[in-house]
Amino acid sequence: MSVRPITVAALDGLPHGFLGREGGVSAGIHAGLNVGLGSDDDRAAILENRRRAVEAVAPAHALVTLHQVHSPDAVAVTAPFADEARPHADALVTDRPGLLLGILTADCVPVLFADAGAGVVGAAHAGWKGAITGVTDRTLDEMEKLGADRANMVAAIGPCIARVSYEVDEGFVRRFEADDPANERFFADGRKPGHAQFDIEAYVAHRLAAAGIGRVIALGEDTYAQPERFFSFRRATHLGEPGYGRQISLIGLPD
Secondary structure (H helix, E strand, C coil), X not given: CCCCCECCHHHCCCCEEECCCCCCCECHHHCECCCCCCCCCCHHHHXXXXXXXXXXXXXXXXXXXXXXXXXXXEEECCCCCXXXXXXXXXEEEECCCCEEEEEEECCCEEEEEEECCCCEEEEEEECHHHHHHCHHHHHHHHHHHCCCCHHHCEEEECCECCHHHCEEEHHHHHHHHHHCHHHHHHEEECCCCCEEEECHHHHHHHHHHHCCCCEEEECCCECCCCCXXXXXXXXXXXXXXXXXXXXXXXXXXXX
8 A cells, every 4th residue: 555645725836644544564554655764663664664654755855743742832944964863843844845844643633834935844843731721823923034934835734633522621721711712612512511522623623714814724634433444542441452554734934
């Protein structure tokens, strides 16, 4: 089975794609295209999967990823860096052709950004901690420093955990409502008393729209509910598995 990136028409002309678990060489609980350097998978398999991911999207580009820590921090990238020297951050931006920005997820929200006219792209990993503390806003700020205009940007939200699959407790809900009472709209009644279902995709889309992004696109792909297509931390946890794979979302500028 080959690697088949999910692409977005609004990003045509830019090398990009949201990848799942199809087309990789990992086995067992990591079966497929696991690209997570922090996973317990065989490192040779991880590196081959990362090579295949790049080959499927932009073969001549250099992959750049982060040591993701669920922060709001975004960094500008001007050149590749070694895997062991990855910055601790959760978003990256560039105006340099030949770099392929990569964000890893396994239920969290991957967002790809582009102002094609300005020649600036970005990618963000928005788990709930990063989302509420503003990782997408920081990404926009860094892109603007490179000459982008948020009114001209496209932001595409890739596969992530859907509301039907994302149960949270009342303390979680209160945290979001304390940040903004209007956030209650992103929660529905849970299946158990004292719980709710969180629509993190809609929350991130709202943050992007409120920040003035010209166009926001959400794929509506639930990572939890599609075990053949996507890795999921929460699904692995519910199954009692000792580890989980990560998928990658990629974007760059044409050479």
